[in-house]
Amino acid sequence: ANLTGPLAQRLRPLHQLFFLGHGYRFFGPDPGPSHLLQYQITADDGASELIGKFPDRDVYWPRLMYHRWFMLSETVHQECANLPTLAEQSQMMKDMNSEIERLRLQGELPAMRALVEERDNSEQGLKLARSRSTQLLHGIARCLLKKNGGNSIELLLVERLFPRPVDVQSRVELADPRFLSKPRSLGRFSRQELESSDTSAAGRTTR
Numbered sequence: 001a002n003l004t005g006p007l008a009q010r011l012r013p014l015h016q017l018f019f020l021g022h023g024y025r026f027f028g029p030d031p032g033p034s035h036l037l038q039y040q041i042t043a044d045d046g047a048s049e050l051i052g053k054f055p056d057r058d059v060y061w062p063r064l065m066y067h068r069w070f071m072l073s074e075t076v077h078q079e080c081a082n083l084p085t086l087a088e089q090s091q092m093m094k095d096m097n098s099e100i101e102r103l104r105l106q107g108e109l110p111a112m113r114a115l116v117e118e119r120d121n122s123e124q125g126l127k128l129a130r131s132r133s134t135q136l137l138h139g140i141a142r143c144l145l146k147k148n149g150g151n152s153i154e155l156l157l158v159e160r161l162f163p164r165p166v167d168v169q170s171r172v173e174l175a176d177p178r179f180l181s182k183p184r185s186l187g188r189f190s191r192q193e194l195e196s197s198d199t200s201a202a203g204r205t206t207r
Contacts, residue, residue: 034070035077036158037140038183041150050148053158073157076140080133080186081157089126093119138197141189152190156183 041050054060055069084092096119103112141153159181163172172178 033162034160035073035081036160036180037073037076038156038158039141039144040154040156041145041148042152042154043149044151046151050150052144052148072140076136076155076186077157077159079129079136081184083129083133084126093123096122134197137186138189138194142194142198145191145194150191152188154188155186157186158183 036053036055038051038053041052043049054073055066057066060066060069096115100112100115100119103109103115137155141155145153161179161181163174163176163179
């Protein structure tokens with residue numbers, strides 16, 4: 001520290017000028033797969049589509065800018081990818097209600113009350129998580145439509161897996177498509193729908 005501290009201070013201006021401050025210590029020791037957000041924009045005529053993605057190292061430069069988009073795609077995965085579908089959520093609540101009724105009939109009231117609390121907390125947590133997910137996806141969709149034009153947009157999540165040691169030994173390119181999962185749709189949003197949700201949000205803020 002006695003050597004590297006003063007040296008880092010002297011090199012800091014150069015370090016910042018060339019955007020060299022992007023280390024991967026945050027992701028260690030086992031970062032797991034990364035994620036891309038693809039989008040398909042349908043034009044006003046309903047025919048042509050613009051297909052893009054982020055992060056995209058050919059578009060976002062310097063590297064620090066790429067990392068900003070990378071963090072956004074990872075946030076989308078964290079907030080949206082693991083949410084249960086509405087059908088799955090409904091079934092989960094139905095199962096918990098059935099168990100609550102069974103406990104009530106058997107007179108196991110402490111266990112019943114604990115399960116009721118767990119059910120209510122789960123329901124509230126999923127409601128908040130779904131609201132965050134919707135706001136995030138709407139914000140991204142709105143921004144991309146504003147930038148590129150178009151009538152509607154579909155957002156898709158793609159997972160990039162790590163190559164196996166045998167792949168590295170075989171000199172397979174890290175960008176090889178074989179490491180990409182099949183795109184998973186996160187939803188299609190129309191410009192009208194997004195404008196309506198934006199207006200509703202603004203109304204709730206002013207009240």
